[in-house]
Amino acid sequence: MLSVYVDLALGLVVSFLLLSLLVSGINEAFVRMLAIRSKFLWAYLRDTMDGSDAQGRSWLPAKVRDVFAALPFVRDPRPKHSDQPPPPEPGTLPAQESKAEDAMVNLLYQRVQEIDHPKKGRTSISNIPPARFAVALMELAAGEPDGVEGFLEKLKAMRSPLYGHLKGVWETAQRDLDRFRQGVESWFDGEMQRLSMLYKRYVKWVLAVLGVVVTLVFTMDGLEYAKTLLRDNAFRASVTAVAGSGTDAYNELKARCTGGDPVPCVTETLSQPALVKMLDHALVSVSFPAEGDPSVHWNGGLWWQRITTPSHWPGFLLTYVALLFGASFWWDVLRRLTGIKSRR
Incomplete structure (x- = not known):
């Protein structure tokens, strides 16, 4: 049971770290493009x-x-x-x-x-x-x-x-x-x-x-993401249990997955982490099919629906507050959770 909460904590920390790095990267791009530091000094x-x-x-x-x-x-x-x-x-x-x-x-x-x-x-x-x-x-x-x-x-x-x-x-x-x-x-x-x-x-x-x-662009609902992480963990546990439980359990999994063969269903689900599922709700998303070239999708309708849904606003607020701590904070938390030592 403890591993479930560890996986949840790691998933949240990694997602907040990546989004914080994105915020810092956009800021640094504007600073370099507009030469803000140099203008600040000479002013x-x-x-x-x-x-x-x-x-x-x-x-x-x-x-x-x-x-x-x-x-x-x-x-x-x-x-x-x-x-x-x-x-x-x-x-x-x-x-x-x-x-x-x-x-x-x-x-x-x-x-x-x-x-x-x-x-x-x-x-x-x-x-x-x-x-x-x-x-x-x-x-x-x-x-x-x-x-x-x-x-x-x-x-x-x-x-x-x-x-x-x-x-x-x-x-x-x-x-x-x-x-x-x-x-x-x-x-x-x-x-x-x-x-x-x-x-x-x-x-x-x-x-x-x-x-x-x-x-708002990625419509990153922190609460929904945490729930998706728990669902992913439960699904992986059920797949593991099914793999060692014989024909009856296989029939149950087959009934849960629409279609004749549940193997492609399980493979697709396990190859799409919770973070990727959440990023699919962004204003623009990119999909990588098993065959063919990647494709870009405009999700204007779905994005606006999520923005205007009040039930998502607490999750948006949680994500926004997490981003205010900055990438250095979340990197330090990730090091403490994983035991990665800082090389100075």
């Missing part, structure tokens, strides 16, 4: 180093709706890609900056463009190591006649938000260049961690929406 850098744009708007909006409306489709904060080698000497900062010039971001890009490759004419850099950022700032400071002091004065004259951060680091380092570089590295590392947490908060909203879409 933060523009706000931190140059401030708001010429219209006085922040490059990284605070509201979730504005982030997904602006960054992917409307505003691209990334610098233009350059296929020319970076200049050996960093450019000097202007005494005053126009908001349309974005001097600091452009100068920073020149110092890190060796790790870049083009993406639709824009930079594809989505991660700058803190050590590389600190070295780039030290290179920019070295290009000023008065070193770090002159660099800070230029930032102050440009009204760059970066001035306050670097001024504090410079004073804390007691005007020691090596300690200043380490302080800038630590500060930028903390900023990247904060930005990662902000990015994950926005991504949770995307995953929540994708979870609803995947649940």
Whole structure:
């Protein structure tokens, strides 16, 4: 009896894991296609180093709706890609900056463009190591006649938000260049961690929406799926019992399966797991016949009937809540149930 519940748990965990992986895969596809990570990074850098744009708007909006409306489709904060080698000497900062010039971001890009490759004419850099950022700032400071002091004065004259951060680091380092570089590295590392947490908060909203879409497109009723798993287990047990019970039991199985020979009926049933049966209720399903090519079926009528049936809604809600836990959670549960050890 215990094996029945183990099979049920494994079936549910595997199904939730596969659907969670699908949600994560769709999200990752959109992120890569729209270069969301790179835009997120450079929007933060523009706000931190140059401030708001010429219209006085922040490059990284605070509201979730504005982030997904602006960054992917409307505003691209990334610098233009350059296929020319970076200049050996960093450019000097202007005494005053126009908001349309974005001097600091452009100068920073020149110092890190060796790790870049083009993406639709824009930079594809989505991660700058803190050590590389600190070295780039030290290179920019070295290009000023008065070193770090002159660099800070230029930032102050440009009204760059970066001035306050670097001024504090410079004073804390007691005007020691090596300690200043380490302080800038630590500060930028903390900023990247904060930005990662902000990015994950926005991504949770995307995953929540994708979870609803995947649940409804596949009409995955978690409660119905659990019942189907139990029925499959019972059917397999009955087939096993019939196989060793003689002619009378064979006649009973023959009566249950319509047609003359129950063997094809049993074979077809056992070769179609419960998960495959549930996916047949999706908006579009694929069948693999014993002979011939696979075929695609449009299940619009059946799909709409399941969507509009209130008795399926608790199962849909169960599946949706399960998808919110994420693929990593269900993979960890599967490892614990099966004893698979994580290789680190």
